[in-house]
Structure formats: structure tokens, C-alpha cells
Amino acid sequence: MVTQATPSAAVNERISDLLDSLGAGLKNAISWPGRVALYLGGIALVGLMGLMVADVALRNLFAIVVPGGMELTGLLTVLVVLSTLSVVEIERNHVQVDLVLRALPEYARGPTVSGGLLLAFLTILITALQILAQTSYLRSNGIVTGVLGLPEWPFVAAAAAFVFLFALALLANLATELGAVARAADMRSLVILLIWGIVVAGIVYLSFHPDALPFPLSRSARGLMSIGLCFLLIFLGVHVAAAMAVTALVGISMLISPAASLTSLGTTTIDVVSDQTWSVVPLFTWMGLIVVASGFAAELYRSAYRWIGHLPGGLASASTVACAGLSSIVGDTLSGVYSMGSIALPEMRAYRYDMKLATASVACAATIGVMIPPSLAFIVYGMVTEVSIGKLFMAGILPGILFTVILIALITVRAALNPELAPRGEKSSWGERLKSSTGTWPILLLMLLVLGGIYSGAVTPNEAAGLGVFGALTISFLTRRLALARLWDSIASTLRLTAAIIVIFMFAAAFSRFIALSGLTQQLAELVIGLDLGKYQIIAAILVFYVVIGMFMNALPALVLTVPIFFPIAMSAGFDPVWFGVLVVIMVELGVVTPPIGVNVFAIAAIARDVPMYDIFMGVLPFWIAYVILIVLIVLFPQISLWLPSLM
Amino acid sequence: SAAADGIELKMQFASPDGTSWNDMDRRFAAQIEAVTGGRAEVQFFPPNSVTPFKDWLQATGAGLLDLGFVWHPILPGKFPQMELFSLPGLSKNQTIASVVYWRLRDEYPEMGNLFSEQDNVVELATFVAMGSHLHTQKPVRTLGDLKGKVFGAQDSAGVKVLEELRASASVMVGSDAYLALQRGAIDGVLSAWGWVNNFKLNEVTTYHTLLNLNPGTYSSVMNKDTYDRLTPEEQKHLADITPLYFFYNTTDSAAAATADIPPENIFTLSAEDQAELATKMRPQWDEWVTKADAMGLPGQEILDEAVRLMTLYDRN
Ligand code: NA
Ligand code: NA
Numbered sequence: 001m002v003t004q005a006t007p008s009a010a011v012n013e014r015i016s017d018l019l020d021s022l023g024a025g026l027k028n029a030i031s032w033p034g035r036v037a038l039y040l041g042g043i044a045l046v047g048l049m050g051l052m053v054a055d056v057a058l059r060n061l062f063a064i065v066v067p068g069g070m071e072l073t074g075l076l077t078v079l080v081v082l083s084t085l086s087v088v089e090i091e092r093n094h095v096q097v098d099l100v101l102r103a104l105p106e107y108a109r110g111p112t113v114s115g116g117l118l119l120a121f122l123t124i125l126i127t128a129l130q131i132l133a134q135t136s137y138l139r140s141n142g143i144v145t146g147v148l149g150l151p152e153w154p155f156v157a158a159a160a161a162f163v164f165l166f167a168l169a170l171l172a173n174l175a176t177e178l179g180a181v182a183r184a185a186d187m188r189s190l191v192i193l194l195i196w197g198i199v200v201a202g203i204v205y206l207s208f209h210p211d212a213l214p215f216p217l218s219r220s221a222r223g224l225m226s227i228g229l230c231f232l233l234i235f236l237g238v239h240v241a242a243a244m245a246v247t248a249l250v251g252i253s254m255l256i257s258p259a260a261s262l263t264s265l266g267t268t269t270i271d272v273v274s275d276q277t278w279s280v281v282p283l284f285t286w287m288g289l290i291v292v293a294s295g296f297a298a299e300l301y302r303s304a305y306r307w308i309g310h311l312p313g314g315l316a317s318a319s320t321v322a323c324a325g326l327s328s329i330v331g332d333t334l335s336g337v338y339s340m341g342s343i344a345l346p347e348m349r350a351y352r353y354d355m356k357l358a359t360a361s362v363a364c365a366a367t368i369g370v371m372i373p374p375s376l377a378f379i380v381y382g383m384v385t386e387v388s389i390g391k392l393f394m395a396g397i398l399p400g401i402l403f404t405v406i407l408i409a410l411i412t413v414r415a416a417l418n419p420e421l422a423p424r425g426e427k428s429s430w431g432e433r434l435k436s437s438t439g440t441w442p443i444l445l446l447m448l449l450v451l452g453g454i455y456s457g458a459v460t461p462n463e464a465a466g467l468g469v470f471g472a473l474t475i476s477f478l479t480r481r482l483a484l485a486r487l488w489d490s491i492a493s494t495l496r497l498t499a500a501i502i503v504i505f506m507f508a509a510a511f512s513r514f515i516a517l518s519g520l521t522q523q524l525a526e527l528v529i530g531l532d533l534g535k536y537q538i539i540a541a542i543l544v545f546y547v548v549i550g551m552f553m554n555a556l557p558a559l560v561l562t563v564p565i566f567f568p569i570a571m572s573a574g575f576d577p578v579w580f581g582v583l584v585v586i587m588v589e590l591g592v593v594t595p596p597i598g599v600n601v602f603a604i605a606a607i608a609r610d611v612p613m614y615d616i617f618m619g620v621l622p623f624w625i626a627y628v629i630l631i632v633l634i635v636l637f638p639q640i641s642l643w644l645p646s647l648m
Numbered sequence: 649s650a651a652a653d654g655i656e657l658k659m660q661f662a663s664p665d666g667t668s669w670n671d672m673d674r675r676f677a678a679q680i681e682a683v684t685g686g687r688a689e690v691q692f693f694p695p696n697s698v699t700p701f702k703d704w705l706q707a708t709g710a711g712l713l714d715l716g717f718v719w720h721p722i723l724p725g726k727f728p729q730m731e732l733f734s735l736p737g738l739s740k741n742q743t744i745a746s747v748v749y750w751r752l753r754d755e756y757p758e759m760g761n762l763f764s765e766q767d768n769v770v771e772l773a774t775f776v777a778m779g780s781h782l783h784t785q786k787p788v789r790t791l792g793d794l795k796g797k798v799f800g801a802q803d804s805a806g807v808k809v810l811e812e813l814r815a816s817a818s819v820m821v822g823s824d825a826y827l828a829l830q831r832g833a834i835d836g837v838l839s840a841w842g843w844v845n846n847f848k849l850n851e852v853t854t855y856h857t858l859l860n861l862n863p864g865t866y867s868s869v870m871n872k873d874t875y876d877r878l879t880p881e882e883q884k885h886l887a888d889i890t891p892l893y894f895f896y897n898t899t900d901s902a903a904a905a906t907a908d909i910p911p912e913n914i915f916t917l918s919a920e921d922q923a924e925l926a927t928k929m930r931p932q933w934d935e936w937v938t939k940a941d942a943m944g945l946p947g948q949e950i951l952d953e954a955v956r957l958m959t960l961y962d963r964n
Binding site for chain 1: 658691693694695696697698699700702703706707709710711712721723724725726728764766798803804807808811816818819820822824826827828830833847848851852
């Protein structure tokens with residue numbers, strides 16, 4: 001039978017079929033390299049754990065170290081962190097902010113997603129080529145690792161391959177998305193698509209020909225323009241990582257030159273993923289997933305539910321305490337988010353908690369870990385300001401505990417006012433409570449192993465993470481709670497989660513290099529100084545500044561960039577250097593839960609995939625009160641932070 | 649004309665503000681601004697904000713920075729000839745070792761082939777840094793005290809030495825070393841005094857054993873395109889002032905670090921221990937000769953000449 005379709009509809013049909021099969025073909029083509037990468041990453045993850053355990057065992061039993069243990073850790077981290085980038089993209093699980101996207105009408109959404117994918121594809125492709133250039137630099141200069149003398153280039157070549165696969169996955173999704181747009185054949189969609197095409201072409205062209213800018217612009221205007229671009233792209237739903245990457249690329253290119261920009265992109269990305277300190281993220285994630293897969297986490301929560309489930313928000317409060325405990329083992333907040341997120345969220349979901357409350361309480365509770373030592377943020381502050389790191393560590397303890405109490409109080413009040421947020425359970429008998437507690441020994445044992453190891457000084461956080469995984473595996477196998485298939489699932493999930501978050505850090509580092517070069521933080525500070533304010537107005541102004549910078553920067557880069565500027569101001573205003581350090585660290589931690597770029601929220605979103613990013617940020621909003629209360633208390637009663645250090 | 653153009657020189661600090669390294673950088677910058685009659689203006693960036701140590705050379709070549717600090721040990725394999733100066737026991741004094749290096753460059757030009765066309769930098773000056781000492785929580789008076797202890801070291805050469813002495817060690821950056829010491833994960837750190845100042849290791853260590861091991865080497869470099877924008881006269885001035893940069897570096901660090909340490913907490917090895925140390929380190933000297941031979945350099949000859957010059961200058 002002859003179709004009644006118009007010729008143009010037939011053409012549309014053919015174009016969309018073509019795009020569909022291109023997308024499907026690409027997905028097919030990268031599916032086996034993707035699987036190979038996944039296995040490689042899995043082997044590297046197991047190797048990472050083995051290396052940590054071997055190092056601890058050999059050192060404590062025979063006083064010897066695995067030669068080159070640290071550099072091997074760094075090299076394995078490259079494989080662990082990047083191997084699943086393409087798999088995560090095919091599954092459409094890279095971090096995006098869907099705020100505006102969700103509000104767009106149907107005809108605008110498809111082309112906007114397509115435009116974002118096109119930009120991401122080109123950016124990631126350029127990154128892959130730059131990492132390849134870095135491979136040849138390392139190879140031709142004969143650069144090896146320090147202790148073992150291993151050539152570094154094969155690992156960097158693997159990184160280039162993984163990032164290239166990521167680019168192909170983006171291209172596959174782009175083809176599929178374009179196919180859908182073509183099939184709909186809506187004129188408005190095509191116009192939006194055309195605009196995106198022109199804009200993307202313009203951005204990429206400007207990255208390589210910054211002189212093509214048709215009008216002269218000052219350095220700070222170029223900086224502001226690039227930051228504006230970054231915000232806009234993120235809000236339009238472009239991959240957060242890609243938005244920061246393209247901003248760094250075009251930004252540094254306009255400030256200095258394309259060659260400088262490309263070199264920065266290639267070196268920075270590799271530096272981040274080969275940094276052995278990152279190994280705590282996959283390892284603690286894996287430990288958490290094993291504990292979940294074995295059902296131990298469920299038992300802990302069943303028990304917590306028996307004990308305090310009848311109180312308003314009892315499980316969220318229990319999560320807060322647990323999260324504080326675990327995050328205080330490590331120096332950063334992310335590992336806490338991952339391990340507690342993967343344990344606590346499924347349970348709170350099972351007990352019908354409001355997911356906004358559930359996700360936000362974990363995201364905020366994890367920031368306690370940076371106040372309680374050890375804390376990378378205090379180390380950075382101490383380095384920059386010459387303030388005693390030991391005193392800073394002491395100063396963070398009481399604010400950390402206080403914040404835990406404030407969070408729990410806030411959860412309880414909110415749950416009491418609105419019982420639907422956290423359904424109250426029935427009160428259990430003492431017999432039931434005690435009986436349920438017997439199932440919690442594996443987790444308590446792991447906590448003891450990890451916490452005890454670190455505080456006794458026997459192991460570093462990295463090693464504690466490795467031991468934690470080893471301990472979780474051992475207990476699970478001995479109690480026959482973990483089948484091999486589930487074990488592999490836990491490895492694959494760990495790799496996926498790690499890739500989705502560390503790719504953001506990779507480009508956040510490139511982005512913060514651009515911010516540094518733009519000199520914008522400097523200018524903002526000069527603005528504050530120029531206002532000629534009184535003592536408490538200065539602190540207020542600085543705090544407001546940190547709220548703004550916390551919107552788009554990570555905690556550590558923000559510290560490195562801003563403390564050298566504000567510290568002298570605060571000192572000349574007569575503030576205590578330790579006290580000021582505590583305030584600043586709390587403020588940059590507020591930034592990790594503040595939109596649009598809040599890494600803790602991104603991490604939670606990667607775990608709770610069905611909860612929209614928007615909802616999590618909205619869930620965090622009430623917890624802002626907790627930060628405000630904490631800050632106000634510390635400003636009014638400096639002794640909260642200064643009492644413990646004064647005993648030293 | 650070119651001479652009338654202003655030049656912006658981007659430079660990054662190596663350590664936080666307030667440390668002697670940064671004062672040294674500021675003095676150097678002021679001198680550059682002076683010799684160019686104010687045409688050049690130096691802009692400083694905080695440590696690690698534009699590039700980490702590892703990529704400083706690439707960052708300078710690419711123009712992210714105009715003046716760069718290249719710490720050779722952080723790029724193992726890139727400067728094999730410079731590993732000569734990291735040989736344990738070879739040099740006793742930073743100034744003498746640097747002068748010996750410059751003499752060796754006159755005699756063996758290959759010793760000065762540090763940067764390639766691709767690196768796109770102009771070498772301003774190259775120096776030997778200070779040697780490493782042991783900074784510990786419990787006293788280490790003899791080599792025997794090292795056995796079975798765990799250390800952090802500032803570079804891989806230090807790890808090799810400590811393993812040779814039956815201690816275990818791994819490379820650590822300063823901030824990690826602080827944490828590890830505080831938690832008792834390591835017994836001490838093998839590093840130069842500069843680290844003690846800049847990473848506050850004096851807060852977490854009490855005793856200091858003077859070993860003067862494995863000094864690293866470093867170069868000050870300038871982006872080649874930026875250098876070409878200087879007039880021949882400015883280029884000559886730059887060459888004249890750069891050794892001063894080094895001079896400041898030698899004097900401040902050790903004095904600042906040791907000022908507050910009671911003398912009874914600083915140990916020197918006995919003559920026997922020093923001899924044993926030298927014997928144990930000998931194989932590393934031979935390894936360097938083999939490596940230099942493989943590069944087509946007269947390895948043994950250069951090493952012998954280095955020893956001769958060190959002794960000669962040390963006597964004067
Ligand atoms: Na902590
Ligand atoms: Na933020």
C-alpha cells in the first residue's frame with residue numbers, strides 16, 4: 001500500500017533511521033572495548049585493595065614495605081577511576097543538573113539535550129587527544145616512576161583510550177538523540193538545534209582562535225564571561241564535567257593562548273586521576289557496597305529502627321551519627337557520602353522516608369567529616385597561613401560534634417512538624433531491641449578496624465580503606481552472605497560510581513586553574529577591602545563571599561585560592577587565626593552542598609539515581625539553617641573552637 | 649617597537665606565603681622589574697594554583713607561566729645526568745656542589761643538555777639544592793637505630809638509601825608526612841630543612857640527625873617566546889641577576905629551621921657510621937656510571953672529576 005506521507009516526511013524518516021542505526025552501531029562497536037575496560041578496572045580495584053593489605057601486613061609483621069607501593073597505587077587509580085566512563089555514559093548516568101531541562105517544553109528538550117551532547121562530545125574528544133599528547137611527552141622524555149622506574153606512559157595511554165571511548169559513547173547518545181529530534185520533525189526543534197550548532201561551533205572555534213573575538217575585552221571580563229558560560233551550560237543540562245572542561249578550555253585560551261590551554265587540560269586531568277589520595281573513594285565505596293550486598297547494612301538499620309525508629313526522623317538521625325563517624329575517619333567528605341549513602345539510602349527508602357530529607361541529610365552529615373580530624377581542609381589552611389595544623393585539628397572537634405547535634409535536632413523538629421517526611425515506627429520491646437542488635441556485629445567490627453587502625457596510627461586512611469574492604473569481604477564470605485555474582489556486581493557498581501564523580505573533579509581542577517589565572521578572586525577581595533568596614537561587617541562580608549564562591553567551586557581549590565587573600569584582612573581586623581580557619585573551612589564545606597556545583601549532592605545523586613538533582617538541592621535548603629546556627633554560635637562563642645587548642 | 653611594549657611575567661610560588669622561598673621569589677621579581685626599567689611586571693600566583701610541581705616545566709613551555717621552577721627529581725628519567733648530584737655522600741655543601749656542576753658543564757657540555765627544543769624554555773640557571781636530614785620523633789644516633797623503622801622521604805633517592813639501611817620508606821609529600829607523623833604511622837622523615845619550615849614538620853618531630861643525603865637539583869627557566877621578547881640587553885641583565893636568586897636560597901632555610909631546636913637534639917653520625925654509610929651507598933654510584941655510559945657519556949671520568957672538584961673546593 002502506498003503511504004500518504006509527504007516527501008519531506010519520508011526524508012525525515014530516512015534521516016532518523018540513519019541516525020538511530022548510527023547510534024546503535026556505535027553502541028555496539030564500543031560495547032566490547034567497554035567491557036574490556038570494565039574488567040581492567042575491576043582487576044585494578046582488586047589490585048589496589050591487595051596492595052594496601054599487603055603493605056599493612058608486611059609493615060606490621062616484618063617491618064618492610066612493598067617497594068613503590070604509593071606510585072603503584074597512583075597508577076592503578078588511573079585505571080579504576082576512568083575505565084567505566086563510557087559505560088556510565090551509555091547508561092546516561094553522568095552527572096547533570098536537570099533543573100531547566102525539566103521545565104522546558106517537549107520540542108525544546110530534545111535539541112537542548114542534543115546540543116549539550118555535541119558540546120560534551122567535542123570537549124571530551126579534545127581532552128582524549130591532549131591526554132594522548134601527554135602520553136607521547138612522557139614516552140619521548142623517558143619519564144618513569146621514582147622508585148620502581150616503571151614507564152608512566154602506558155597508564156596514561158590507557159587513560160587516553162578510556163576518555164576516547166567516553167567520547168564515542170557521547171557520540172552514540174548524540175546520534176540517538178538527534179534521531180528522535182528528526183523523527184519528531186518539529187520546525188521549532190530544528191531552529192533550536194541550529195542555534196545550538198552555531199553556539200557550539202563558536203565556542204570551539206574561539207578555543208582555538210581566541211583573537212577572533214570581535215570586540216576587545218579586559219582580562220576580568222573574559223573571566224566573568226567564561227564563568228557565566230559555565231553556569232549557563234550546567235543549568236541547560238550539559239554534563240557538569242564537560243561544562244567545566246569547555247569553560248577551562250575556552251577561558252585559558254582567551255586569557256593566555258590555545259597552546260597553554262590545551263597543555264593545562266592534558267596535564268591537569270592526568271594529575272588528578274593519578275593522585276593516589278583518590279584511592280580512598282573507590283575503596284570506601286566498595287566497602288559500603290559489600291556491606292550492603294551482604295545485608296549487614298540492612299541489619300544495622302533494622303536494629304536502629306528498633307531502637308529509635310519510633311522517634312521523629314530516627315533513621316535519618318542514626319544515619320547522621322553513623323555518617324559523622326565514618327567521614328571523620330577520612331580527610332574528605334566524599335568517601336563518607338559514598339559509603340553511608342549506599343548503606344543508608346536504601347534503608348530509609350524501605351522505611352518510606354521522604355527522599356529529599358534522606359539524601360540531603362547524608363549529603364550534609366558528610367561535611368562533619370571535614371571538621372573532625374583528620375581533615376585535608378585544615379591541612380591546606382595550615383599550609384597557606386602558617387597556623388599550627390595540630391591546633392586546627394583540635395579546634396575542629398567541638399564544632400563537628402556541635403554540628404552533629406544541630407543536624408539531629410533539626411531532623412527531629414522537621415519530622416515532628418511534618419510526620420510524612422519520616423514515618424514513625426512502632427515502639428519495640430527491649431527484647432526485640434537487644435535481639436536485633438546481635439546482627440550488627442560485622443559493621444561494628446569494621447568500624448573498629450577502620451577507626452582503630454587510623455587512630456592507633458597503624459594505618460593511613462588509604463590503607464584503612466583497603467583493610468576495610470578486605471575485612472568486609474572476609475566477614476561476608478565466612479558468613480556465606482556474599483555470592484560471587486554479587487561480588488562482581490559490587491565491583492562494577494564501585495567503578496561506575498567512582499567514574500561518575502571523579503570525572504567531575506578531573507575537570508574541576510582544570511576549571512580552578514582557569515579561575516586562578518583570571519585573577520577574579522583577587523578582584524573580589526579588593527572589592528571587600530575597598531568597602532572599609534567594621535570588624536563584624538568584615539566577617540559578614542567574607543562569609544557572604546564564601547557563599548558565592550561555594551556555589552561554583554570545590555572546597556580545597558576555594559581554600560587555596562581565597563585564604564591567602566582573606567587571611568591578612570582577618571588578621572588585621574584582629575581575629576584569631578585558628579578561629580578564622582574553622583569558620584572558613586565550614587564555609588567551603590557549605591559550598592559542597594550548594595547549587596549549582598555541589599559535589600556532595602552530585603555524589604548522592606549518583607547513588608540515588610531516581611531522585612532528581614533539583615530535589616536533593618531543595619532537600620538541602622532547610623539544612624542551611626544548621627550551618628547558619630553553627631556559624632553564628634562560633635562567631636558569638638569563639639571558645640567552641642578555641643577551648644580545646646588552648647589546652648595544648 | 650618591541651622595547652616599548654609592557655611584558656607581563658606570570659610566576660607561581662612554590663610554598664605558602666610567609667616562607668623564605670617566597671621572599672626569595674619576590675626579590676628576584678623586583679630585580680627583573682628593575683633591570684627592564686619597569687617594562688616587565690611580575691604577577692604571582694599561589695602555590696599549585698596554576699600548575700603542580702610535576703608539570704611546572706610543561707606549564708612554562710606552554711606559556712601558562714612565564715618563569716618556572718623545575719625540580720629535577722620530580723621528573724625521573726628526564727634529567728639522568730643530574731642524578732649524579734643525588735648520589736648519597738657525594739656533595740657536602742650546596743654552594744660547592746652547584747659550583748662543581750657549573751665546572752662540569754664547561755668540561756662536559758652534555759651535562760648541560762637539560763632541555764629540548766620541544767620544552768620551549770630558556771634555562772636561566774641550574775643549581776644543586778640542600779641535602780636531606782632525618783627528622784624523627786625518637787632519637788636516631790646511629791645507623792643501627794634505623795633498623796625496622798618506617799620513614800617518609802621527599803624523593804625516591806631517599807627511599808633507596810633508607811631501604812639500603814634496613815629501614816622501610818616511601819615517597820611522601822610534605823602534608824602527608826605531617827599527618828603520618830602525627831598519627832605515628834611513620835617514625836620520621838628524610839628531607840631537607842626547607843621542608844621542616846614549609847610543612848611545619850618541627851611541630852611533629854623532636855630529633856634531627858644530620859646526614860646530608862641526596863640533594864636534588866633544580867633549574868629556573870623562562871618561556872622561550874617570552875624570553876625572545878626581551879631586548880639583548882635585558883637578556884644579559886637577567887643572566888647576571890639569576891645567580892643571586894640561588895644565593896638567597898642557600899642562606900635562609902637551614903638557619904630558620906634550626907633556630908628553635910636545642911643543640912642537644914641535633915645529632916651527627918660517628919666516623920665509623922659515616923664510613924659504613926659511604927660503603928653501603930657505593931653501589932648507587934656505580935649504577936650512575938652505568939647509566940651515564942648508556943647515554944654515551946664518560947661516566948666514570950665525570951664522577952671522578954666531580955669527586956676531585958668537591959674535595960678541592962671543600963678544602964678552600
Ligand atoms: Na575527618
Ligand atoms: Na557549590
